Amino acid sequence: MNEKAPLDRDERISNLKGMGCSRKRVEDVRFTQGRGNYVDDVKLPGMLFGDFVRSPYAHARIKSIDTEAAKAIPGVIAVLTAADLAPLNLHWMPTLAGDKQMVLADGKVLFQGQEVAFVVAEDRYAAADGIEAVVVDYEELPVITDPFKALADDAVVLREDLEAGADGAHGPRRHHNHIFLWEAGDKTTTEQAIDSADVVAEEMVYYHRTHPCPLETCGSVASMDKITGKLTLWGTFQAPHVVRTVASLLSGIEEHNIRVISPDIGGGFGNKVGVYPGYVCSIVASIVTGKPVKWVEDRMENLMATAFARDYWMKGRISATKEGKITGLECHVTADHGAFDACADPTKFPAGFFHICTGSYDIPTAYVGVDGVYTNKAPGGVAYRCSFRVTEAAYFIERMIEVLAIELDMDAAELRRINFIRQDQFPYQSALGWEYDSGDYHTAWDKAMAAVGYDDLRKEQAEMVEAFKRGESRKLLGIGLTHFTEIVGAGPVKNCDILGMGMFDSCEIRIHPTGSAIARLGTISQGQGHATTFAQILATEIGIQADSITVEEGDTDTAPYGLGTYGSRSTPVAGAATAMAGRKIRAKAQMIAAYLLEVHDDDVEFDVDRFVVKGAPERFKTMKEIAYAAYNQAIPGVEPGLEAVSYYDPPNMTYPFGAYICVMEIDVDTGTHHVRQMYALDDCGTRINPMVIDGQVHGGLTEAYAIAMGQEIAYDEIGNCKTGTLMDFFIPTSFETPHYTTDHTVTPSPHHPIGAKGVGESPNVGGVPAFSNAVHDAFRAFGLRQSHMPHDQWRIWETANKLGMHA
Amino acid sequence: MNLSDEIFIPLPRDQVYAALNDADILRDCIPGCEELIKHSDTELETKLVLKIGPVKAKFSFDILLSPDAPPERFTLSGEGNGGTAGFAKGSATVELKEVDGGTNLVYEASADIGGKLAQLGGRLIQGTAKLLSGKFFKAFAARVVPENVD
Structure with missing residues (x-):
């Protein structure tokens, strides 16, 4: 029998299918054959x-x-x-x-x-x-579907079960239909900064009510x-x-x-x-x-x-110097929570992480106040493919930047660039209390600008405006810019809990005697591909091929306790737990390897799929050999077996970011649009599986496209939900979905064991303002400041009509 | 939802008015009507099967007639319940104008519709309502003016 030539190091790495590998999703074998079990x-x-x-x-x-x-x-x-x-x-x-x-x-x-x-x-x-x-x-x-009318003095009492004048779960209620007022930042300093500024832009930004609408x-x-x-x-x-x-x-x-x-x-998205x-x-x-x-x-x-998403009326003021340096940001939100306050937010944050609304910008002072209000609408307020209220925050700041650019008569890309938090400012303490872990916004932005050919696009846009004015064309070009910063991975138990349950997560690993393994997690995949990617983290951490690792979630009798999957927390929290549990396995494997190789623990080192004697790589024990020995060989001072469990309480959130640019043509007469280009650059830190990331980005962008361009939960005055079927509730098919270009930079999280930040929700957070800003930007030359989403055909036509463009 | 129309009926106004207050005639002419009970001159109760788009349900309506100025004008208002299919309520003003060779019936109606009926059938309601009223007046004309049958 011929002995096979030993594999070289690169081959051993590639056999592992560990981190960085576009490993095919193991779930899809059953999903694509109709063998899922729902x-x-x-x-x-x-x-x-x-x-x-x-x-x-x-x-x-x-x-x-x-x-x-x-x-x-x-x-x-x-x-x-x-x-x-x-x-x-x-x-x-x-x-x-x-x-x-x-x-x-x-x-x-x-x-x-x-x-x-x-x-x-x-x-x-x-x-x-x-x-x-x-x-x-x-x-x-009497029916109330408008949160502002709900707060009128003579508004009918909706919640007769609540004692008049008594505090709610989040402090005083100032009106019988009021739920809470939640504040962050320094109100006085912010008002002073804005009132004394050279330039102030003020706008009401509405992020309409929509719904996650999972397929199942x-x-x-x-x-x-x-x-x-x-x-x-x-x-x-x-x-x-x-x-x-x-x-x-x-x-x-x-x-x-x-x-x-x-x-x-079959899809969750917060629902x-x-x-x-x-x-x-x-x-x-x-x-x-x-x-x-x-x-x-x-x-x-x-x-x-079931739980809706968004429905935030965000009244903002942003101020700047004449040169465009932002000096302050203020936001007051009227949040329509429906009939019961059933928002899914960490207990201490009734408006979620909305106070990430200073975005990617170095804003010296800011204030946020959020009023929660009862109405006769369905309860909910979930994070629809975003971390808690982060989509609303990103949309708000990215609209305010555009409005400020109009006020300053400045290019919106340049305005962003001069206000970005610089790389040397990280870890960055935001005015509203967050500590951003890492970022390199200028690099990402410059890469995005170059990729789309930004300067040429602006020239083309100006030519199209001139052609329109001369009566030669009825089409406009919009360039939708967004640079978003997400905050995900809830979260540190010290300030994040749900109903008192701390938001850690967990992983438990058992290595079998023959060197394959099972890992169980406290999270649950809804299509994210956990069985694929968590096995890859482990493969790299413990040197066992990803194909030899089963990942199991969702059964409370077998899986370790965890807070679940939402808010892009699986990779930042359970992914970290997986890496940490893997390292415990590795530590024990090191002792076993040293014993088998008859050297001191410190004289062996981990190398891809084995422990080698330092300086003598020909002397090694593979993880397979070590696993077998762990169960079957009496090793003095080491108990049998090879198992580990880790409960991970993250020290901080992670802050993924991205630069998205949408190039859109709009027909002024019909209100139709054509997305010519949608460029999405994501920085989610260390990339575990580029193919899965691409898939996540494509899916999230498609949801963002739906939300920005047509999807909504609308009510009439007597409280009928007018969008209760897929005939009225927009879900893009392959016919409507635009083509996407994805790109990336890599800025690892310094506090995460493998430097990963989470990506599942970034495209929804960044995509919505990119699409919406494109619509707004197309009409900027004709005086448009703000028009509410969704930008369906009728609303775009109406925008053009109100601007007198059909005359 | 608002609906209005004008229909010519080749009968004297008094006869048209009387026919509109005749429970038997109404029962025969209202599309989908299964039952119509006249509790008094001003109170009617009817059960009818309505189909709007994908929703088909049996509605029971209570109708209140207010004869302001018979036979020139009367108003009616009603509320109907279709169980899980939803509800409808509305009012209408009917005017009967004497014209050459007959009567012009002019009506203006408004209605609120709720529940599944509004959700599923929302975009079809206006069209369906027009269709149903058209059917009613066609049947009404056929019934009260027998020689008018085409």
Whole structure:
């Protein structure tokens, strides 16, 4: 038998498929063959189905609910109402924001689509017949869908359950429809700086209400085993461990008797962070009937009743010297939180990390005040593919920069450049209290400018304006600039928790005797490709091929406790835990290798997939050999096995950034647009898998494109959700989606074990202002300062019309 | 939603007015009407099946008639509930003008529609409402002016 030539070092590195390798996604084998296992694929013997009676009214008193006819329908097993849940104290549930929310309507309804009764039946059809037969007698009440009107003195009281004048979860409430005022920064200094400045730009920037709209809607299957007393709950959960703890606290079932399983999840984007009445009702129904109960919502229910995103009215002032150096920034937000405050934010931050709104700029003083307000709209306020309220912040500052450029009569790219935080200023302390870890904004910006040929684009734009003015053309060119700074990886436990649960994350690794491994994490992939990328981190850290590492998440009985996946926190937090657990494995492997090689621990060093004797690389033990010895060889002073667990509490957030430029042509007469170029440069620190990063950026940009150019959750005056179907709610298909050019720079995070910062949400954060700024920029020469998103065909036409361009 | 129209009916005004207050005629002419009960001269109750776009549901309507100036003008207002499909409420003013050879019926109606009906059928409501009122008056004319059948 011929002995194979030993692999050289580069071959060994490439065999690992570790960090930096565009390893193909291991998940896709099952996803592309229709073999995923989603909540709706869970089918249990004797399983029942639940469906909701939902309110057609946005605000109404419930005079009576008659369930008799529904119960008489063949196949209907039970109908639950608030009256049935009240004795269990489950008719209301706590929200993630410290408020409470009705599980089933208790006396009144506060938004259209609110859950009123839960019909449990033997199949979906009987359940659907059952909800038709429930007779609810409503008495209409005045509807408020405008947060400013909600704060009027004579506005109707929405939340009658809240004691008048009593403090809320985040301090004093100054009006019966007011939730909180949250402030950051120095108000007095900022007002002085702005009032005494050479130039001040003021604008109301609205980031409209939209929705994450994951392909898979929300759902759960609850199965209460009355013999063992164990509750198993499958669900679309972005944070399965948090769900287990909350379920235990709410139901009184001890936590070890609850097993929460997040199977494959078809997209989350923040929509699957919250706790929904459907989860609670399926659990109660399973306890009541002793049978498994499935609840899966349909598309309309998902869009009109589960967590929305954004809906921020941001009134800003920004000041500068005549030369364009920014001297101050002020922002007051009126935040429409809907009927219940169910925002998913860390407890101490009711406006999330909105105070990252000084962006990429060195702004000496700033102030932010956010008023949360109740209205008759669906509750929520989740981070739709962004860290908590960071999209709103990025959109605000990037619009304010553009408006300031108009005020200064200055090029917006140059205005950004002279105000960027310089590389030598990192770690940078922002005026609103953040410590930016690392950045090199000028390098990224210059690279982006050169890549798109910025100067030539401006010349072409000016020529098109002249041609338009001469009546030779009806097309305009917009150049949408954005330089965003994200803040992700929540977060340090000292200031980030959800319902009191610190936002660390975890990884547990077991190396098998033959040198393959399983790693379990507290996070849960919703399509991000964790099984691919976390194995790559480990491959590099412990020298075992990524293909020999199973990554498992989402089962609370087996995975270590973690806070889940949202806010781009998986790589910054669980990724760090993975690296740290890997290093514990390596430390023990080093002892074993030294013993096997009969040298001192300090005389061996790690080299790709093995430990070698320093200065004598021909003497080595591979990780495979070490793993086998760890289990099967008695090593004095070393206990058998090769396992490690790490719970990682990050010392700081990470601050990914990027430079995005959108070049867009607009037809003044039809309001149509054509994205000629969308250039996205991302700096997410160390890059684990460039292909997965590209995929994440493409997906995020497509969502950003949708949000900026057409997607919204709109209500009419009586509170009808007008965008409850995909006919009205814009999801781009391959037909609309523009072509993207991706690029990168690499500025590692100095405090992260592998220097990675997270990227999943950057393209949504940076993409929206890039697309929106392109629309605005096209009309800048004709006097446009601000027009609200989404920039659909009608609104663009209307903008041109108001500017007198159709005359 | 607002709706208005003008329809010529080749009958004297008194007859048109009487027909519009005749429960049997209304029951036969209202599209999808399954039941129409006249509780009094001013109170009507009707059950009808409405289909707007993908939503089909049985609605029960309570209608209140206010004969301000019979037979020249009357108003009606109503509220209907279609269960999970949603609700509708609205009012209309109907004027009957005497013209050569008959009566011109002019109406102006406004309605609020909510629930699934508004969400799914929102963009179709105006068109459907026009279609239904067209059907009603065609059937009405056929019923009260038998020789008018085409």
